Amino acid sequence: MPELSGRVKTFTDSVIRRMTRINNQQPDSINLSQGFPDFDPPEPILKRLAEVAYEGPHQYSTTWGADNIRQALADKYSPTYGWTIDPDTEICVTCGSTEAMMATVMTVCDPGDKVIVFSPFYENYGADAILSGAEPVFVPLEPPDFGFDPDRLEAAFAQGAKAIIVCNPSNPTGKVFSREELSVIARLATRYDAFVITDEVYEHIIYPPSTHVPMASLPGMSGRTITCNSLSKTYSMTGWRLGFIIGPERIIEAARKVHDFLTVGAAAPLQEAACVGLRLGPDYYQKLQALYTHKRDLFCGGLADLGYTISWPQGTYFVMVDIGDLLSLDRFAGMTDLEFCEWMIREYGVAAVPGSSFFHEPVNRYIRFHFARGDEILTECLKRLAKMAELLPAHAA
Structure with missing residues (x-):
């Protein structure tokens, strides 16, 4: 059979949407990978x-x-x-x-x-x-x-x-x-x-x-x-x-x-x-900004309180979390950020996107969450991530 075009060999499927598929195979896992709101249009x-x-x-x-x-x-x-x-x-x-x-x-x-x-x-x-x-x-x-x-x-x-x-x-x-x-x-x-x-x-x-x-x-x-x-x-x-x-x-x-x-x-x-x-009118956009400001403060503030190192977003509904401290542990030796995300879904029921899918450079220490979810879901995610935070070196010390 003829060869396929060379261009399709130079990139992968969407890692973001792949993480959604992996999440959906795990009962009760919460999808904070693919960034779509779980509430309706106006x-x-x-x-x-x-x-x-x-x-x-x-x-x-x-x-x-x-x-x-x-x-x-x-x-x-x-x-x-x-x-x-x-x-x-x-x-x-x-x-x-x-x-x-x-x-x-x-x-x-x-x-x-x-x-x-x-x-x-x-x-x-x-x-x-x-x-x-x-x-x-x-x-x-x-x-x-x-x-x-x-x-x-x-x-x-x-x-x-x-x-x-x-x-x-x-x-x-x-x-x-x-x-x-x-x-x-x-x-x-x-x-x-x-x-x-x-x-x-x-x-x-x-x-x-x-x-x-x-x-x-x-x-x-x-x-x-x-x-x-x-x-x-x-x-x-x-x-x-x-x-x-x-x-x-x-x-x-x-x-x-x-x-x-x-x-x-x-x-x-x-x-x-x-x-x-x-x-x-402008009221809609003001309410939208207030809604997401609340969600950012709830989720990102919660992550920071748990001891995670985050980059506070100035916009969007995404947050980058530095998991370098976790990956430095012996139990994660040699693990990629993609493997870590798959492990996190299995162990804690929370899905994120491995940061390496966004970097051209060989960066393997970030994951991305989205917080366009209801407060109850974000709070539940924080409870699950609190258990994972117990592995952080600062907590172990």
């Missing part, structure tokens, strides 16, 4: 969805998004970005932000082009570059605050990078890039004439005093920034797979062609229902 969206089930639309919408959802997106983001977004030429609705990123990378990169990716990174970015034929150039984010070295970043741009991918707020670290950090990226992208591709799906899950600054809002950046986003996290509808790209007309015109042949279009009835969410 009531106005659900009511509209019920109406749409009988009213329609049920057939194809415009390939790059129905008129009303593109208008709603333009109305929502124009004030944020500081320029008037044209819904007819500067927006493309996609099947989730995963497709938005894939379509964007394929639009701006040819095979052999270099794309800068910060490490640790959301696992799709490496695969996006590989599938488009581009070459990822990794620049490390240094714990515990996951900042970057401007000189190392410039060295990456100097290799002739065509684009840089910036996840802000960042999955998996929970880092929120400051205006000063974004300005460094913007200055280098301009100097080396590169695109900036941003993933801003967690824009409304921010913990004060951090604030979200859209890259496209910085002076001179609207012409070279392609913003990928989705409704998944903001409205607790990860299964709806509604994403979008916002950018300059010439880029969106090309991205629409790629999108058309990747998926044709996002689900028409879901677009119709989601329009209601995009019209929600």
